[in-house]
Amino acid sequence: MTDTNEEMQALAGEYVLGTLPLVQRQDVERRLASEPLLRAEVAAWEQRLLPLTALAAPVEPSPALWPKISNSLAVNLTPQAVAAAGGWQRWWDDLRLWRALSGGAVFATLVLAVLLTRQPSPAALQPAYMVVLVAPQERTAGYVVQASMNRQLTLTPLQGTAVPGNKSLQFWTKGTTWQAPVSLGLVQPNQSLKLALDKLPQVEADQLFEITLEPQAGSPTGRPTGPILYLGRAVKVAM
Amino acid sequence: MPPTADGFDYDAALHACALGDQQALQRLYQQDGRHLLGVALRIVRRRDLAEDVLHDAFVSIWHKAASFDAGRGAGRGWIFSVVRHQALNALRSRERDVYTDDNDALDALQEAQDGQGDTVAEQFELQAEMGRLNDCLNHLDSGKRNSIVCAYVDGCSHGEIAARLNAPLGTVKAWLKRGLAALRECMG
Numbered sequence: 001m002t003d004t005n006e007e008m009q010a011l012a013g014e015y016v017l018g019t020l021p022l023v024q025r026q027d028v029e030r031r032l033a034s035e036p037l038l039r040a041e042v043a044a045w046e047q048r049l050l051p052l053t054a055l056a057a058p059v060e061p062s063p064a065l066w067p068k069i070s071n072s073l074a075v076n077l078t079p080q081a082v083a084a085a086g087g088w089q090r091w092w093d094d095l096r097l098w099r100a101l102s103g104g105a106v107f108a109t110l111v112l113a114v115l116l117t118r119q120p121s122p123a124a125l126q127p128a129y130m131v132v133l134v135a136p137q138e139r140t141a142g143y144v145v146q147a148s149m150n151r152q153l154t155l156t157p158l159q160g161t162a163v164p165g166n167k168s169l170q171f172w173t174k175g176t177t178w179q180a181p182v183s184l185g186l187v188q189p190n191q192s193l194k195l196a197l198d199k200l201p202q203v204e205a206d207q208l209f210e211i212t213l214e215p216q217a218g219s220p221t222g223r224p225t226g227p228i229l230y231l232g233r234a235v236k237v238a239m
Numbered sequence: 240m241p242p243t244a245d246g247f248d249y250d251a252a253l254h255a256c257a258l259g260d261q262q263a264l265q266r267l268y269q270q271d272g273r274h275l276l277g278v279a280l281r282i283v284r285r286r287d288l289a290e291d292v293l294h295d296a297f298v299s300i301w302h303k304a305a306s307f308d309a310g311r312g313a314g315r316g317w318i319f320s321v322v323r324h325q326a327l328n329a330l331r332s333r334e335r336d337v338y339t340d341d342n343d344a345l346d347a348l349q350e351a352q353d354g355q356g357d358t359v360a361e362q363f364e365l366q367a368e369m370g371r372l373n374d375c376l377n378h379l380d381s382g383k384r385n386s387i388v389c390a391y392v393d394g395c396s397h398g399e400i401a402a403r404l405n406a407p408l409g410t411v412k413a414w415l416k417r418g419l420a421a422l423r424e425c426m427g
Binding site for chain 2: 009017019020040046049050054057059060062063065069072208232
């Protein structure tokens with residue numbers, strides 16, 4: 001697009017103000033995905049005008065609204081969803097899950113391949129917990145995590161992840177009662193990783209795992225700072 | 240914007256949503272659902288539609304939480320803008336825009352006929368807690384100020400602002416354009 005700065009500022013302002021007709025609104029929304037300057041102008045206007053929301057008097061939502069929202073959260077990988085589906089096996093077998101994750105067969109085959117190659121392992125190495133790490137936006141599966149009873153953990157990539165040269169992937173986990181995520185270290189893109197969780201408690205149901213994009217040397221704060229690329233919760237495998 | 244003296248951590252709640260924590264979404268809803276419904280209702284003007292907007296906005300917040308960059312510390316603003324744009328899209332898709340882009344020559348003519356210091360009756364009571372925005376809006380002349388607030392709070396189109404403020408369409412467009420530019424300068 002060839003807007004001058006001033007035109008772009010005006011467009012962003014009227015978009016946030018809400019005066020643009022639908023067609024122009026949709027045009028701006030399309031452009032936001034690919035135009036960082038426009039996105040920055042819109043964000044600045046959102047911030048400038050936000051205090052005006054105080055002029056709208058609060059209105060109590062009807063009691064039926066939250067349950068309706070909750071029902072609409074559709075396919076999610078929370079333990080509640082697994083329990084509701086009748087436990088791990090049912091959940092694992094549920095075709096809707098696979099469709100939601102990746103559009104199906106290719107991914108399912110990959111996971112089966114991963115599972116089958118592990119089959120001859122001794123009992124102690126059988127995965128006790130599994131986590132499918134999913135890209136939050138596309139809902140595609142990026143990694144599978146398997147944790148065994150003897151605290152061995154493997155991270156297996158299911159698809160290629162492009163990482164900018166000055167960035168790294170960092171692997172994190174957080175138990176349900178922990179204050180903050182703990183780093184499990186940096187991850188080489190597209191390579192499997194084996195870890196011994198010596199210093200951490202045994203993996204538990206619902207434990208969160210995520211991979212974030214961080215500075216090359218890893219998060220400077222010891223907490224996730226970059227965007228979440230993949231995330232999921234641990235589910236006990238019924239063997 | 241109501242005070243957030245209770246220290247509710249919006250960024251943390253959004254991060255938890257991104258990790259699939261439905262209770263975090265519910266906490267956001269409990270925290271701000273009534274304010275957000277108020278904002279949506281002013282824009283779409285019908286209770287049932289406003290609740291639909293809030294529903295769709297929360298589902299969207301749930302799915303988009305991971306794309307929100309928590310580092311900016313602006314979680315609350317992000318949530319309000321998701322709801323506002325949901326409401327504006329609902330409003331604009333309901334109305335056939337009768338005020339299609341009219342020709343600029345006519346606008347210019349109307350503008351020329353318009354006195355410089357025209358004042359309009361105040362439509363809104365601004366609040367001191369709005370801080371710098373309040374100061375900057377008060378520096379604008381009344382036409383510009385009321386056009387901007389009417390659009391933002393009530394979702395007024397150009398035509399609706401013209402009708403409410405009893406001003407020609409071309410003038411309203413000029414007020415908005417210059418008002419926004421002045422506001423941007425004032426607020427930095």
